[in-house]
């Protein structure tokens with residue numbers, strides 16, 4: 057990152073924190089996402105996490121594991137502008153992608169509307185029933201997805217919601233299905249700092265409590281924003 061790029065990046069991050077604080081004060085801790093997409097008004101440069109290409113940590117992971125969809129179902133959680141949904145579509149998955157922000161979903165449809173992706177406005181805390189795995193009576197209508205992708209949705213949500221967010225994401229994984237999580241990482245007990253709040257291994261252990269088995273764990277250093285990233289793969293037996 058050049059000094060100019062770093063300045064712009066820092067400015068965008070500062071605006072994000074300002075909006076998050078403003079909406080928190082109003083008692084609407086999730087309201088700032090749609091406000092930010094609206095404020096960006098079609099300029100992806102104003103959305104700090106929008107790359108307009110697949111997340112590079114996920115792409116490297118997918119390339120190294122030879123990930124292929126083969127017609128299996130995939131769900132992208134908090135899909136934003138849809139770049140990772142498009143990548144999974146290109147890999148041969150049948151993709152559903154959702155976000156709380158209707159502005160983000162309209163935008164994603166404009167960019168990737170030609171792809172065979174189902175983009176939906178939905179709240180991960182209140183998803184359509186057929187998206188979730190039901191332990192009691194798994195039926196074709198309620199089985200979850202073969203592959204679930206979560207990138208950077210857990211980390212900006214209020215810490216007091218973290219366990220509930222993880223429970224909700226875990227519930228999207230079908231029997232035998234896989235989940236990949238890409239997130240900022242920190243040590244257990246390390247200060248969380250400012251939003252987005254990195255996840256620790258202790259936070260992530262909640263996926264295990266939801267019946268998901270950790271298959272792989274990568275801890276990498278991001279030179280660009282000088283932060284750790286964790287890339288974790290889970291499976292439901």
Ligand SMILES: C[S@@+](CC[C@H](N)C(=O)[O-])C[C@H]1O[C@@H](n2cnc3c(N)ncnc32)[C@H](O)[C@@H]1O
Nearest residue numbers: 089105134135136155156157179180207208209
């Ligand atoms: C940091 S952004 C990451 C977006 C995208 N995954 C990416 O990596 O570009 C977090 C996304 O989660 C969405 N989000 C926040 N709360 C949500 C909720 N309760 N249900 C669904 N999406 C949510 C936001 O609107 C935002 O698009």
